[in-house]
């Protein structure tokens with residue numbers, strides 16, 4: 001019997017300029033905002049709190065979320081939720097903030113399960129408002145937090161963490177600096193490409209992946225050169241969201257497996273790691289005929305035509321390299337001033353971590369630890 005295929009689509013997505021105004025009609029009177037200090041100090045949070053003030057909605061701000069949120073931060077956030085019993089939790093920030101809010105939501109429900117029957121648990125309405133266009137975390141059901149004691153990453157996957165609503169208002173992303181705009185958008189492009197060629201890709205995930213690739217192809221450079229343009233900004237937010245919907249269903253590949261280890265070992269931004277690793281993995285996965293065919297569709301989404309499968313790998317790889325150059329992203333790890341000895345000392349560990357990474361299981365070409373070690377070495 002054939003395997004039954006599923007594709008889930010959630011949450012409600014509000015997008016475009018002024019989409020934040022949808023907060024005024026959401027019908028809750030007591031909310032908790034989860035965010036970071038920067039959002040409060042830069043007063044960017046006022047774009048949200050002004051709307052809540054005008055509509056007499058009580059709110060409390062938990063602003064202690066830091067990058068790579070730890071279990072300690074999650075516990076603190078959880079105590080706020082448990083004490084305040086808000087009708088809604090609004091996460092406002094980048095991927096780390098949204099991931100932390102998801103984990104807070106997850107542990108809140110787990111905690112309540114100890115005392116209340118599952119079907120009687122009141123789950124706060126969960127709204128995710130991303131302030132970068134990159135992770136797609138607002139539409140995925142997983143989160144990564146860091147164990148405070150062991151410093152290891154804890155991946156969580158549960159539909160409880162899928163937001164009920166995502167709001168993509170470009171007013172929150174226009175002040176994102178050039179380098180962050182470039183790196184986060186390259187994360188989106190990597191999501192689109194890895195999701196499209198994943199062994200678990202399907203007709204729905206492929207449609208979202210290709211559209212996200214197309215949106216990045218036609219808006220990223222324009223946005224990079226015109227940072228305050230809300231039309232380009234919103235297109236990148238929508239691309240990020242679509243790529244998130246896509247990889248939530250299909251999974252990713254070894255660009256991410258390698259980037260995860262590099263990011264935590266050398267404290268590098270996730271999108272920057274993906275941008276550097278992606279061309280090498282495009283070449284590696286190009287040994288698979290089906291993937292080479294898919295590269296043609298990816299290139300078409302990015303505006304190329306008349307490509308055949310013999311050329312598709314080289315052309316896609318070159319296109320990503322040229323895009324990185326235009327975005328002022330270095331092409332190798334050497335250019336990031338990473339110490340060669342320090343790098344050589346951890347290559348084998350990086351390869352083992354990448355091998356065990358969840359994203360490796362959906363890569364279109366199966367890899368050995370040796371393959372990964374060779375690939376990681378070539379990045380320097």
Ligand SMILES: [Fe+2]
Pocket residue numbers: 135187191256270274
């Ligand atoms: Fe990513």
